Amino acid sequence: MRHLILSSTFVLAAFVAAPVLAEQADRLKPLNAEADNLRYDDARQVSVFTGNVVITKGTIVIRGAQVEVRQDPQGNQFGVVQGSPGYFKQKREGLDEYIEGLAKRIEYDSKADTVRFIGEAVLRRYLGTQLNDETRGSLIVYDNRTEVFTVDGNPAAGNAGNPGGRVRATLTPVPRDGSTPPSNGAANTPLRPSTQLEGQRQ
Secondary structure, three states: HHHHHHHHHHHHHHHOOOOOOEEEHHHHHOOOEEEEEEEEEEEOOOOEEEEEEEEEEEEEEEEEEEEEEEEOOOEEEEEEEEEEEEEEEEOOOOEEEEEEEEEOOOOOOOOOOOOEEEEEEEEEEEEEOOEEEEEEEEEEEEEOOOOOEEEEEOHOOOOOOOOOOOOOEOOOOOOOOOOOOOOOOHHHHEEEEEEEOOOHHH
Protein backbone atom coordinates (compact mmCIF):
# COMPACT_ATOMS: atom_id res chain seq x y z
CA MET A 1 0.00 0.00 0.00
CA ARG A 2 2.87 2.40 0.68
CA HIS A 3 4.17 1.91 -2.86
CA LEU A 4 0.73 2.73 -4.24
CA ILE A 5 0.45 5.98 -2.27
CA LEU A 6 3.91 7.11 -3.35
CA SER A 7 3.04 6.36 -6.95
CA SER A 8 -0.20 8.33 -6.62
CA THR A 9 1.61 11.36 -5.21
CA PHE A 10 4.09 11.32 -8.08
CA VAL A 11 1.35 11.18 -10.68
CA LEU A 12 -0.58 14.07 -9.15
CA ALA A 13 2.47 16.29 -8.87
CA ALA A 14 2.52 16.24 -12.66
CA PHE A 15 -1.26 16.68 -12.91
CA VAL A 16 -1.24 19.89 -10.89
CA ALA A 17 1.86 21.43 -12.44
CA ALA A 18 -0.47 24.30 -13.32
CA PRO A 19 -2.33 25.41 -10.14
CA VAL A 20 -5.96 24.29 -10.10
CA LEU A 21 -7.62 27.14 -8.25
CA ALA A 22 -11.41 26.94 -8.40
CA GLU A 23 -13.69 29.94 -8.72
CA GLN A 24 -13.45 31.62 -5.29
CA ALA A 25 -16.79 33.42 -5.49
CA ASP A 26 -18.70 30.11 -5.75
CA ARG A 27 -18.60 29.62 -1.97
CA LEU A 28 -20.69 32.79 -1.50
CA LYS A 29 -23.23 32.18 -4.27
CA PRO A 30 -26.76 30.91 -3.55
CA LEU A 31 -27.51 27.25 -4.14
CA ASN A 32 -30.26 26.52 -6.68
CA ALA A 33 -31.76 23.04 -6.99
CA GLU A 34 -34.21 21.14 -9.19
CA ALA A 35 -35.48 17.64 -8.39
CA ASP A 36 -38.51 15.38 -8.55
CA ASN A 37 -38.93 15.46 -4.76
CA LEU A 38 -37.70 17.42 -1.73
CA ARG A 39 -37.74 16.64 1.96
CA TYR A 40 -36.71 19.60 4.16
CA ASP A 41 -35.91 19.37 7.89
CA ASP A 42 -35.91 22.93 9.26
CA ALA A 43 -34.64 21.97 12.73
CA ARG A 44 -31.57 20.23 11.32
CA GLN A 45 -31.22 22.57 8.30
CA VAL A 46 -31.09 19.55 5.98
CA SER A 47 -32.63 19.30 2.52
CA VAL A 48 -32.82 15.95 0.71
CA PHE A 49 -33.48 16.17 -3.03
CA THR A 50 -34.32 12.97 -4.92
CA GLY A 51 -34.95 12.12 -8.57
CA ASN A 52 -32.93 13.67 -11.42
CA VAL A 53 -31.34 16.24 -9.13
CA VAL A 54 -29.57 19.24 -10.68
CA ILE A 55 -27.86 21.78 -8.42
CA THR A 56 -26.03 24.96 -9.41
CA LYS A 57 -23.97 27.24 -7.16
CA GLY A 58 -22.07 29.90 -9.12
CA THR A 59 -19.99 27.93 -11.64
CA ILE A 60 -20.57 24.66 -9.75
CA VAL A 61 -22.90 22.10 -11.35
CA ILE A 62 -23.92 18.95 -9.44
CA ARG A 63 -26.12 16.12 -10.71
CA GLY A 64 -27.21 12.90 -9.04
CA ALA A 65 -30.05 10.57 -8.13
CA GLN A 66 -30.07 11.99 -4.58
CA VAL A 67 -28.39 15.03 -3.05
CA GLU A 68 -28.44 15.85 0.66
CA VAL A 69 -27.56 19.45 1.55
CA ARG A 70 -26.86 20.61 5.10
CA GLN A 71 -26.14 24.14 6.29
CA ASP A 72 -24.40 25.05 9.56
CA PRO A 73 -25.17 28.17 11.66
CA GLN A 74 -22.35 30.07 9.90
CA GLY A 75 -23.97 29.48 6.49
CA ASN A 76 -21.47 26.87 5.26
CA GLN A 77 -23.03 24.25 3.01
CA PHE A 78 -22.24 20.53 2.91
CA GLY A 79 -23.54 18.25 0.16
CA VAL A 80 -23.58 14.49 -0.36
CA VAL A 81 -24.34 13.28 -3.89
CA GLN A 82 -25.42 9.71 -4.61
CA GLY A 83 -25.58 8.55 -8.21
CA SER A 84 -24.65 6.05 -10.87
CA PRO A 85 -22.51 8.02 -11.10
CA GLY A 86 -22.85 11.42 -9.41
CA TYR A 87 -21.43 14.43 -11.29
CA PHE A 88 -19.54 17.58 -10.23
CA LYS A 89 -18.17 20.43 -12.38
CA GLN A 90 -16.48 23.74 -11.45
CA LYS A 91 -14.68 26.51 -13.34
CA ARG A 92 -11.11 27.51 -12.47
CA GLU A 93 -10.51 31.04 -11.22
CA GLY A 94 -9.94 33.55 -14.06
CA LEU A 95 -9.37 30.85 -16.73
CA ASP A 96 -11.37 29.08 -19.41
CA GLU A 97 -10.69 25.77 -17.65
CA TYR A 98 -12.99 23.38 -15.84
CA ILE A 99 -12.69 20.49 -13.40
CA GLU A 100 -15.19 17.67 -13.87
CA GLY A 101 -15.60 14.63 -11.64
CA LEU A 102 -17.68 11.45 -11.53
CA ALA A 103 -18.12 8.96 -8.68
CA LYS A 104 -20.66 6.76 -6.93
CA ARG A 105 -20.60 9.22 -4.01
CA ILE A 106 -19.46 12.85 -3.98
CA GLU A 107 -19.01 14.94 -0.82
CA TYR A 108 -18.83 18.74 -1.16
CA ASP A 109 -17.66 20.86 1.81
CA SER A 110 -17.87 24.63 1.25
CA LYS A 111 -16.21 25.37 4.61
CA ALA A 112 -13.07 23.30 3.95
CA ASP A 113 -13.38 24.02 0.21
CA THR A 114 -12.92 20.36 -0.71
CA VAL A 115 -14.66 17.78 -2.89
CA ARG A 116 -14.30 14.03 -2.30
CA PHE A 117 -15.04 11.59 -5.13
CA ILE A 118 -15.63 8.12 -3.67
CA GLY A 119 -16.02 4.85 -5.58
CA GLU A 120 -14.96 4.41 -9.24
CA ALA A 121 -13.84 8.05 -9.22
CA VAL A 122 -12.84 9.95 -12.37
CA LEU A 123 -11.44 13.49 -12.42
CA ARG A 124 -10.96 15.43 -15.68
CA ARG A 125 -9.52 18.84 -16.52
CA TYR A 126 -10.80 20.67 -19.60
CA LEU A 127 -9.19 23.59 -21.43
CA GLY A 128 -12.33 25.22 -22.76
CA THR A 129 -14.19 22.25 -24.22
CA GLN A 130 -11.06 20.11 -24.88
CA LEU A 131 -10.22 17.30 -22.47
CA ASN A 132 -6.65 17.79 -21.24
CA ASP A 133 -6.08 15.47 -18.24
CA GLU A 134 -7.90 12.47 -16.78
CA THR A 135 -7.25 10.60 -13.53
CA ARG A 136 -9.00 7.50 -12.14
CA GLY A 137 -8.93 5.91 -8.71
CA SER A 138 -10.99 4.57 -5.84
CA LEU A 139 -10.88 7.88 -3.93
CA ILE A 140 -10.00 11.33 -5.27
CA VAL A 141 -9.85 14.37 -2.98
CA TYR A 142 -9.73 17.82 -4.56
CA ASP A 143 -8.58 20.54 -2.12
CA ASN A 144 -9.19 23.99 -3.59
CA ARG A 145 -7.32 25.89 -0.84
CA THR A 146 -4.03 24.02 -1.19
CA GLU A 147 -4.44 23.36 -4.94
CA VAL A 148 -3.65 19.66 -4.41
CA PHE A 149 -5.31 16.46 -5.63
CA THR A 150 -4.78 13.14 -3.90
CA VAL A 151 -5.77 9.83 -5.46
CA ASP A 152 -5.93 6.41 -3.81
CA GLY A 153 -6.26 3.16 -5.71
CA ASN A 154 -7.81 -0.06 -4.47
CA PRO A 155 -6.49 -3.15 -6.32
CA ALA A 156 -8.85 -5.39 -4.36
CA ALA A 157 -11.90 -3.56 -5.71
CA GLY A 158 -11.38 -3.35 -9.46
CA ASN A 159 -14.27 -2.48 -11.78
CA ALA A 160 -15.11 -2.67 -15.48
CA GLY A 161 -13.45 0.67 -16.21
CA ASN A 162 -10.35 -0.15 -14.17
CA PRO A 163 -10.13 -3.91 -13.47
CA GLY A 164 -6.75 -3.63 -11.74
CA GLY A 165 -7.98 -1.01 -9.30
CA ARG A 166 -4.73 0.97 -9.66
CA VAL A 167 -4.45 4.74 -10.00
CA ARG A 168 -4.41 5.63 -13.72
CA ALA A 169 -3.77 9.01 -15.33
CA THR A 170 -3.35 10.63 -18.74
CA LEU A 171 -1.60 14.02 -18.55
CA THR A 172 -1.24 16.42 -21.48
CA PRO A 173 1.53 19.08 -21.31
CA VAL A 174 0.33 22.69 -21.37
CA PRO A 175 2.59 25.06 -23.37
CA ARG A 176 4.22 27.77 -21.26
CA ASP A 177 2.90 30.50 -23.55
CA GLY A 178 -0.65 29.47 -22.67
CA SER A 179 -1.54 28.35 -26.19
CA THR A 180 -3.84 25.41 -26.70
CA PRO A 181 -2.02 22.04 -26.70
CA PRO A 182 -2.30 19.71 -29.71
CA SER A 183 -5.58 17.83 -30.02
CA ASN A 184 -3.88 14.44 -29.51
CA GLY A 185 -4.20 14.66 -25.72
CA ALA A 186 -6.20 12.68 -23.19
CA ALA A 187 -9.33 12.58 -25.33
CA ASN A 188 -7.57 10.46 -27.99
CA THR A 189 -5.35 8.40 -25.70
CA PRO A 190 -7.52 5.81 -23.92
CA LEU A 191 -6.29 4.53 -20.57
CA ARG A 192 -5.39 0.84 -20.59
CA PRO A 193 -5.13 -1.43 -17.53
CA SER A 194 -1.70 -2.82 -16.71
CA THR A 195 -0.56 -5.40 -14.19
CA GLN A 196 3.15 -4.55 -14.28
CA LEU A 197 5.58 -1.73 -14.96
CA GLU A 198 7.34 -1.60 -18.33
CA GLY A 199 10.76 -2.28 -16.78
CA GLN A 200 9.51 -5.48 -15.15
CA ARG A 201 8.75 -7.30 -18.39
CA GLN A 202 11.06 -10.15 -19.31
